[in-house]
Amino acid sequence: MPTGTRLYVGNLPYEASEQQIAGFVEQEGKRRVTQVKIVMDRATGRPRGFAFIEVTEPQMVHSAIAELNGTVFGGRTIVVNEA
Secondary structure (H helix, E strand, C coil): CCCCCEEEEECCCCCCCHHHHHHHHHCCCCCCEEEEEEEECCCCCCEEEEEEEEECCHHHHHHHHHHHCCCEECCEECEEEEC
16 A cells, blocks of 8 residues: 555544545545545444545645545534544
């Protein structure tokens, strides 16, 4: 896995699907998401409210942080950082 192509996305709505999260990050073709890994709670099997997202190019990480950090998704203010 190339370095610099992973994002941490936090404060996600618990009901958000991998497809919804990928669509939020891709934002009409600005970025290409190759993988979404929603982190689950081992004890309950429920989402913990954050995910790791893999994008195709390192510059997409920086654009996602600049454009998406602090925006609202599913009624929650999202945190986006480099993983």
